[in-house]
Amino acid sequence: MSETLVRGREVTLVDLVDRLLGGGVVISGDITLAVADIDLVHVSLRALVASVEKVAEE
């Protein structure tokens, strides 16, 4: 058994590679439409990592 990479979850590198490179939404083709009504949220990586660590500690 390989060791888990993330505290509190069973995550091995093999499973991670398999899911991240074989799963998720794929976009392809040209996109021509534009306009609004959609938000873009800039992910603050440090804040997220901090929140993950906090959750792990609790």
Add this chain to the structure above:
Amino acid sequence: MIYVYAIGEHAGRLTAFVKRGVSEPPAPEPATLLDHDRVVYSLMQRCAVVPMRFGTVVDDEGTIRSLLLKRRSELKGLLAHVRGRVEFGVRSDEVAAPASGREYMSAKLEAKRSLAPLAELAVDTRVRRKDTAYLVDGDLVGAFEERARSMKLALSGPWPPYSFTGALDG
């Protein structure tokens, strides 16, 4: 460039979760893969998310905005399907080289039958190359893990719903 982690809903609106100022698509290495997973997992704890394939970058905001707009109903459908749910994986046993097609089919059927009690607790199932993925309601996670334990199965996860997304053909 802009790296796109996931699409979700923020304040009731379809939202792309991104990192700006990326100079090139990341190479798939343990650190970058873990980064992607950690961010998407963390997002999932706040709202429904549809993960993007690892390494998705776009040139500008306009591109991602148009994609969201154009694929709005599909994305909303995907989000509705995964909301409040997480993915678990069960590795498939390596099937020894079968002597015949018939033997192969019967091994496949047997594997499916033996995993049926687990599938009962999931809302959706995907047979993947190396494992079977289960989409499980948040409320049933404990029961699902318990049943896997009683069946002596090793689970991976919980994961964001990586295996329950589709291709968005722009």
